[in-house]
Amino acid sequence: MALLILALIILIITFLVYASANIRSGIYIKSYYRSKNSGKVVALTFDDGPQFKVTPALLDVLAEEEVKAAFFCIGEKVESNKDTISRMVKDGHLIGAHSYKHHYSLTYCNSELFKADLVKSIKVLEEASGEKVTWYRPPYGVTNPIMAFVCRELKLDIAGWSVRSLDTMEKDYRKALNRVLKKVSPGSVILLHDRLPFAPELARRIIKELKRRGYSFERFDKLVKN
Numbered sequence: 001m002a003l004l005i006l007a008l009i010i011l012i013i014t015f016l017v018y019a020s021a022n023i024r025s026g027i028y029i030k031s032y033y034r035s036k037n038s039g040k041v042v043a044l045t046f047d048d049g050p051q052f053k054v055t056p057a058l059l060d061v062l063a064e065e066e067v068k069a070a071f072f073c074i075g076e077k078v079e080s081n082k083d084t085i086s087r088m089v090k091d092g093h094l095i096g097a098h099s100y101k102h103h104y105s106l107t108y109c110n111s112e113l114f115k116a117d118l119v120k121s122i123k124v125l126e127e128a129s130g131e132k133v134t135w136y137r138p139p140y141g142v143t144n145p146i147m148a149f150v151c152r153e154l155k156l157d158i159a160g161w162s163v164r165s166l167d168t169m170e171k172d173y174r175k176a177l178n179r180v181l182k183k184v185s186p187g188s189v190i191l192l193h194d195r196l197p198f199a200p201e202l203a204r205r206i207i208k209e210l211k212r213r214g215y216s217f218e219r220f221d222k223l224v225k226n
């Protein structure tokens, strides 16, 4: 009997960890993480910016390649990079929130603290962009009942991903590039980070190789809601 209870507890804990850590689980709240009915079309998404110098260089690459991407920005970085946000809007990219502080503790705090951080990030983004923010990508991809409740209240859609480059774990962009090229398929949403110095070069290589394979690029919100 004791063994059965222990097995049940382990099963429940495993389920809760899966539900929380996997943004695609949709157990607490639905996330948009890929298109299931597109042709050879994918979307590029960038988290953790805007970053001084790196993000403008990345915007140059996207402009040269005529690719519209999505940027999920950290509020406190927006404060000192407002010109970059204006340029993102002008260039036709999607801007979404990715918290104000990007601190792990905020993922598991009470709803007031979580909401205050999120509302602050949306406010600075809307001031800098002049656009309404309707998308939120949770830091670390963690979802939970508090986050789900607050996002429903603020009428935010949740942005997930289907291809993880794991670029933040690499010193050399080639490993992240190979990972993306191996995992990509029609309808993929690719997760990248524009705080990394190699982000512009990694994006350029991904775009060139996928174009060579016959893929085209669509802005995240349009791809996942088609």
Ligand SMILES: [Zn+2]
Pocket (backbone or CB within 6 Å): 047, 048, 098, 102, 139, 140
């Ligand atoms: Zn992040």
